[in-house]
Amino acid sequence: MLSTPMFKKSVEKALRDNRRNRRNRRNMNIIYANCFEGQPNKGVGSIVKNLNVTNSLFRGMDKVNIPSQDFNNKKGYYNLRTEVYKSHKRGDTPFTLGGDHSIGVGTVAGSLDFYKKDLTTIWIDAHADINTYKSSNTKNLHGMPLSFLTGLDKSFMNMDGNELLTENLLYYGLRDVDKFEQNAMNNYNIKHMTSDDLNRGNRFDNLTIPTENVHLSVDVDVLDPLFMSSTGTPVPHGITPQKLYDLIHWIHQNSNIVAVDLVEYNPECSTSGQQFNTDQYIMRELISELLSLFRK
Numbered sequence: 423m424l425s426t427p428m429f430k431k432s433v434e435k436a437l438r439d440n441r442r443n444r445r446n447r448r449n450m451n452i453i454y455a456n457c458f459e460g461q462p463n464k465g466v467g468s469i470v471k472n473l474n475v476t477n478s479l480f481r482g483m484d485k486v487n488i489p490s491q492d493f494n495n496k497k498g499y500y501n502l503r504t505e506v507y508k509s510h511k512r513g514d515t516p517f518t519l520g521g522d523h524s525i526g527v528g529t530v531a532g533s534l535d536f537y538k539k540d541l542t543t544i545w546i547d548a549h550a551d552i553n554t555y556k557s558s559n560t561k562n563l564h565g566m567p568l569s570f571l572t573g574l575d576k577s578f579m580n581m582d583g584n585e586l587l588t589e590n591l592l593y594y595g596l597r598d599v600d601k602f603e604q605n606a607m608n609n610y611n612i613k614h615m616t617s618d619d620l621n622r623g624n625r626f627d628n629l630t631i632p633t634e635n636v637h638l639s640v641d642v643d644v645l646d647p648l649f650m651s652s653t654g655t656p657v658p659h660g661i662t663p664q665k666l667y668d669l670i671h672w673i674h675q676n677s678n679i680v681a682v683d684l685v686e687y688n689p690e691c692s693t694s695g696q697q698f699n700t701d702q703y704i705m706r707e708l709i710s711e712l713l714s715l716f717r718k
Contacts (some may be wrong), residue, residue, distance in 0.1 A: 450517050450716055451509040452485045455502055455528070457493040457521035459563045479709055484514070493521075499528040499579065506532025506681060515716055520685035522654070523551055524563035526639050527570050527579055533637040533681045534571070534584040541680070542590045542633045543571070544673060546666070547641040548617065548657040550596060550603040557602040564686075574606065588612050592629050594669060595620060595644035598657045617644070620661050626672045636673060639683040640666075640712075642705070651693040652701040653686045663704050667711050674715045682712055 486505050492498030502518070506529050509516035518529045530543050545551065545568065552568040554575035555561065569575040573585040593614035599607070607614065613629050643653045646660035661669075673679065687705055692698040 448716065449512075449514045450483050450713065451505075451512075451514040452480050452483050453502065453505055453509075453516055453518040453529075454485065454487045455493075455498070455518050455521040455525040456488065456490040457498060457525050458490065459493055459522060459524050479706070479713060493524075496579070499525070499531075502528030503532040503535065503579075507535045510536035510680065515680060515682070517682045517712065518684070520683065520687075522564040523547065523549075523639070523641050523683075523685045524567055525685060526551070526567040526683055527563075529681060529683050530567070530571050530586060530637050530639065531579060531581060531584070534586060535582070537635050537680065538584060539587060539590070540633050541586075541635050541637055542592060542631050542677070543568075543586055543637045543639065544592045544594065544631070545639050545641075546594045546644050546669065547639075548595055548598050548643045548660060549641070549655065550593065550599045550607065552603050552606050553600070554602075569606075572610075590632050592631065594626075594629075595661055597659060598655075617660050620665055620669070621659070626669055627676070631673070631677045634678050635680045636677040637681045637683075638670070638673060638679050639685070640670075640708075641686045642684070642708070643686055645704070647693075649704055650687075650701055651697045652689045652691050652705075654688050654691055655686070656691075663707065666708070670711060670715070679715065684709065684712065 488498050488501050492501060502525060506516045510533065516529070518525060533541055549565065551565055552574065553565050554569045555566060555577055558565055566575065568591065570578040571586040572588055573581060588610035591612055593612065595617050596614055597617040615624060615629060642650050643655055643657060644660055645663060645666060647656040647658060649663055689698060689701065692701055
């Protein structure tokens, strides 16, 4: 009786739930990365300042601030890498608030330094962000972080042998990918789901998370501009906030989220006063959803 497949499945589920419950008791370490490299409007520099959420949502949490001037050169990215690594070493979960998506160079590098090859990076974004400095038309760093992390472009950061394996990179929400990026994704067989895939109701588990540990990096431009206009590079036909919440919770249920980035919110880009209020509301809800994963 005890050796039946149903019993084995119930035991495996109980063990997974137990591991998840232990993980959820970790402290969260809030890191402010006030970076706006490549952005025309500097309002992207600080989610916390723009939303005035410090005292409400982040009460009692350890906080680290990396000022905008440090990102004028590589210092800010290396400091961010160090802070994320130190957070992992303490057994905490780093939650980094941008800032633009170039901060992923520092945050994911810090996670890779600690978890090595046992780490999947899930990049939720309308853009692939895997241009090299040479291939990029704009030369904006927020379109290049994954080329630096994977070693496709070695000019920006020394990964010390801890490059992100392309088989450990998953995209959700893509809909604005240039020719170079598409070729890179094809050449390295990088798994992805587009916004159209998600909007058609395709199952999240069409992509398999290759490792237990996940660094989750969320760019708000994955949302349709009807729901989020406060971002520097909006793209039509995005996903709804509810679809994003469902995706995040599915990832949480099927992996160990060890780090979170939330980037590219910029109220200076809002299209109207009414939309500004909508954007702020959705951002607060999104932060609350992410924090709730580690408070159960």
